[in-house]
Every structure is written in structure tokens, then in C-alpha cells.
Amino acid sequence: xxxxxxxxxxxxxxxxxxxxxxxxxxxxxxxxxxxxxxxxxxxxxxxxxxxxxxxxxxxxxxxxxxxxxxxxxxxxxxxxxxxxxxxxxxxxxxxxxxxxxxxxxxxxxxxxxx
Amino acid sequence: xxxxxxxxxxxxxxxxxxxxxxxxxxxxxxxxxxxxxxxxxxxxxxxxxxxxxxxxxxxxxxxxxxxxxxxxxxxxxxxxxxxxxxxxxxxxxxxxxxxxxxxxxxxxxxxxxx
Numbered sequence: 001x002x003x004x005x006x007x008x009x010x011x012x013x014x015x016x017x018x019x020x021x022x023x024x025x026x027x028x029x030x031x032x033x034x035x036x037x038x039x040x041x042x043x044x045x046x047x048x049x050x051x052x053x054x055x056x057x058x059x060x061x062x063x064x065x066x067x068x069x070x071x072x073x074x075x076x077x078x079x080x081x082x083x084x085x086x087x088x089x090x091x092x093x094x095x096x097x098x099x100x101x102x103x104x105x106x107x108x109x110x111x112x113x114x
Numbered sequence: 115x116x117x118x119x120x121x122x123x124x125x126x127x128x129x130x131x132x133x134x135x136x137x138x139x140x141x142x143x144x145x146x147x148x149x150x151x152x153x154x155x156x157x158x159x160x161x162x163x164x165x166x167x168x169x170x171x172x173x174x175x176x177x178x179x180x181x182x183x184x185x186x187x188x189x190x191x192x193x194x195x196x197x198x199x200x201x202x203x204x205x206x207x208x209x210x211x212x213x214x215x216x217x218x219x220x221x222x223x224x225x226x227x228x
Contacts, residue, residue, distance in 0.1 A: 030212075030214070031213075031214070033216060033217075035219070040202065040224070041221060041222070042116065042204065042219050042220060042221035042222050043204065043206075043219040044116070044219070045216050045217060045218065045219070048215070048216045088157065090157075092212075092213050093212065098159070098162075098170045098172065099169065099170060099211065099212060100145060100147070100162050100164070100169060100170060100208070100211050100212050100213050101147065101159045101162060101170060101172060101213075102147075102149075102157075102159065102206075102213065102217065103159075104149075104156060104157035105156075106156045107156070
């Protein structure tokens with residue numbers, strides 16, 4: 001399966017701390033994306049990293065991709081209570097995949113305490 | 115507002131009934147994707163339409179069907195509903211048919227079958 005798997009399943013930190021979430025996948029990919037979902041609400045696209053990229057930044061977010069290890073990490077620096085949400089990685093493309101579809105992991109539930 | 119509009123936001127219906135979920139993609143996007151999110155299955159890809167044509171099917175039940183109309187809006191029809199169909203149904207759109215630049219998700223329709 002191309003489905004990604006996030007680790008940890010749940011993460012609880014204090015405001016101001018950094019949060020790191022990891023994602024592993026099993027086959028080659030074209031790109032990997034991270035999404036955020038507030039409880040029971042829609043998915044918000046955070047960042048997309050292509051298979052030929054190793055690191056991308058967007059504000060307080062830093063994403064890395066290691067295609068040799070088939071893994072990615074999402075770092076949120078100086079976390080805020082408003083960052084509390086579920087974070088999903090999703091892969092697209094690659095061998096054996098269905099064109100255009102996203103393969104989602106089960107997500108990491110991040111709780112940031114004030 | 116992500117630019118992808120899903121209606122209705124909430125739907126409560128009885129087993130055996132039929133419902134229609136509607137999605138309007140972001141302006142300029144030709145692809146529409148449907149996903150189902152449930153607690154036990156996570157985010158599951160259902161179907162992908164590009165410019166009115168079906169491009170890929172995922173874990174979509176035979177009781178479910180979808181279409182994309184000439185104005186690019188899409189409808190997902192769920193019939194003979196069962197309790198297990200209760201879930202969040204998301205629509206996403208993208209410019210092309212490969213999601214190379216990411217996807218925009220709607221806020222979802224929460225379906226409760228009683």
C-alpha cells in the first residue's frame with residue numbers, strides 16, 4: 001500500500017515548544033503533502049514537497065523529505081494553542097498509484113497547551 | 115473559505131434512504147475528488163472526475179455513484195444507506211488531473227445515518 005503512516009499518533013506539548021511529526025510511506029512518490037484538520041472540520045493544505053526536494057519552509061513550518069528512507073517530517077516551531085489539530089501526510093503519484101489521488105495516513109493529533 | 119463549496123454541511127437521514135452531496139470546485143480547477151473520512155477507515159479515496167469524465171475509482175461502494183456536470187460541479191449520490199455510511203465526506207479540487215500543485219478541500223458534509 002502507498003498509504004503513509006504518521007508517528008506519533010498523538011503529541012501533547014506546551015505553547016512555545018516545537019512539534020515534530022513524522023510520516024513514512026512504502027512506494028515511490030511524485031510529491032508528499034501535509035494537511036491540517038481542526039476537529040471534524042475541513043482539511044487545510046499546509047505544504048507540498050516534491051520528490052526532488054529535500055526541505056521546504058513556510059512560516060513556522062519546516063518539512064523535510066528523505067526519499068531514500070521513504071520518510072518525511074513536519075516541524076512546527078514555537079507552537080501555539082491554535083495549532084491544536086490533526087495533521088495528515090498524503091502522498092501522490094509513484095509506481096502503482098492511481099493518477100491524481102492522494103494516499104493519506106491516519107494522522108497525528110497535536111495538542112498544544114497554553 | 116477555501117474556494118471549494120460543499121452542501122449541505124450536515125445531513126441526518128434514516129437507513130435505506132438516498133442522499134445527494136454537492137460540490138463546487140475552486141474556480142479554474144477541472145478535477146474533483148471525493149473522499150470519505152470515518153473513524154475506523156480514516157480518509158478513503160472514492161472517485162475522481164476530470165472535466166466531466168471519470169478518471170479513477172477507489173473504495174467506492176456500488177450503492178454510491180457520482181458525476182461531474184458541464185459547469186464542473188459534482189454530485190455524490192449515496193443510496194440504500196446503512197449505519198456504517200455515517201462519515202465525513204470531503205470534496206477536493208485541483209487544476210489538472212495529477213494534483214501536481216496540491217489540492218483544495220471543501221469543509222465537508224457530515225452524514226449521519228440513524
